[in-house]
Amino acid sequence: MSRVDVHHHVLPPQYTAWLRAKGIDASGGRELPDWSPNSALALMDGYRVRTAVLSLSTPGTWLGEGLEAARMARVVNEYSAELVKDRPDRFGFLATVPLPDLDAALDAATHALDDLAADGVSLLANNGGVYLGDPAHDDLLAELDRRGAVVHVHPSDLPAPPVPGIPPFAADFLLDTTRAAANLVLHDVPRRYPDLKIVLSHGGGFLPYASHRIAAALFAETGRGLDQIFEDLAGFYFDTALSSSPAALPSLLAFARPGHVLFGSDWPFAPEIAVAHFSGELDRYDGLDRESLAAVNAGNALALFPRLA
Template sequence: MPGKIDVHQHLLPPRYFEAMAAAGSKAMGAGAPGDAQAATGGSAQWDPWGESGGTAPRRGPRAIGGWLMPEWSPEAAIAMMDEVGIETGMLSISAPGVHFGDDAAACQLARELNDYQAELVRERPDRFGHFAVLPLPDFDGAVAEAVRALDELHADGVLLLSNAHGRYLGDPAYEPLWAELAARSAVVFVHPTAPPITQLPGMPTALLDFPFDTTRTAVDLVAHGVFDRYPELRVILSHAGGFLPYAASRFSAAAMFNPDTTPERIQAGLRKFYFDTALSASPTSLPSLLAFAEPGHVLYGSDFPYAHPDWTARFDHDLGAYDGPGAERLGEVHRAAAEQLFPRLASESVPRRQ
């Protein structure tokens, strides 16, 4: 029986570490480059936190908000997937992306990382897919790289961070990019990044602010009519959409401040999103998510390798054990819903290496 399709899985190849280390604090946001620190927990077979129960250091430098960046390799990713029943992982670069202040350097780094991802997929199309990273906020460069990645590298979609140095997805500057993506009926994976606000002491941005920023950019996108102009887009929101399913009715009031739309159109737009379950499949979040999301719009996600294995195991357990409202729809989450977005992964069409 085919395994799960994981739409929320990250990669951290050596070239990305090199670029972030060279950029220093420009890349790290609130967290500066630092020494690796010990962590706890994990499986010795594929543990990115270190061997023998996670006592070895994770890899520096620090990422946005002080979150330590884990080790990663294709072999570790496949070992993890084999252990937890994932057949294919859709790879993406996480926050902070590739733009550390210089447009040309960002474009070059995006090209290198997208070429690397495409080669992984060519070698193991059964185990990997990829969302192309773009050099935003260089919008011209982002359009060019999106076209190249989709048309030449055959990327499965593109990654957009929730904001590009403070510019959210409803910003008019994104319009040429949306047009090119819609012309290809592209899948867009939206991942949160640090918002342009002060981080609270003791609260890493990834822990607290990421869900808020996902919600913020989703409402901004819909309120400014992106789905009205480009209905062909398929957009996945990370982490169950932040707080969107829980508070969607409240956001209809955005029509009061955007005269070109209505509360009904905003609600319809919000329901066009797809949602992954990464770090979000809890007994309290699943009822709202399943009540709000359209059928076929909830997808499995792990957030490997950033998510601690213990966290992933707990959320996977809660997803499997859930028997509340909407539970009858969970059968499509692990694979069938993703096959509709990524037809090449349909079980009868993917070449599999034994």
């Protein structure tokens, strides 16, 4: 039973060298891992991943300087496009864009989607504390909606210091994704841009588990009906990266719409031992019959990314 991995990171050598030259040796509390196309393919072959959709992790390319961020976004996107060109059966890619520079982000998305045949766009949940859904992002979201684009939302560092001893990837990342999802619904993005296909990382963070509490808060804030709010929250797509445990899956599968749960590994930031654990838990989960498991592993992603089918 093959898989399509929609949360699989790319680390182009030029990008990694650039981060290290800036003094960035870790991302989200994890050291920058070794990565190469061959090591990616070896991991994929070991865990039945037919195709991996590559994307950049936090911190993305924005480190405070716009021209440099735009240049590095182009480097990453063109590197990823070449991998797909060489192995279209094994790789897809989601373009990175240099938010918060809106004009540069629009340029990068247009170049990647029109000229590089990107399979979608990856956006960080927050950029400098401004969360997705903020009106400042409307022009970008409108353009992506016009194209019916897939938008993968990846967590970033919270706009607050981490708790000593608790690395950001352990808890802060889940809150960051949850904040972005709630903010997107708060600003009515699913209704205003209905052709966006938004994928939330890591099972949506805390969203499935806390959905009723979040919906109550959004109801009080917006006055919109609870049914509409629940529909919008559940209408996101969700990847299973580090989130396919027997504790997390019941909440995720009960909450998400049918067809909206997608396999994700988070490799190489998630080491192979974690990929083995969570992919194994997914295969063993008795709440999914064979047909439903095949949909999570590959079928739902193939519907979302027609080129891969």
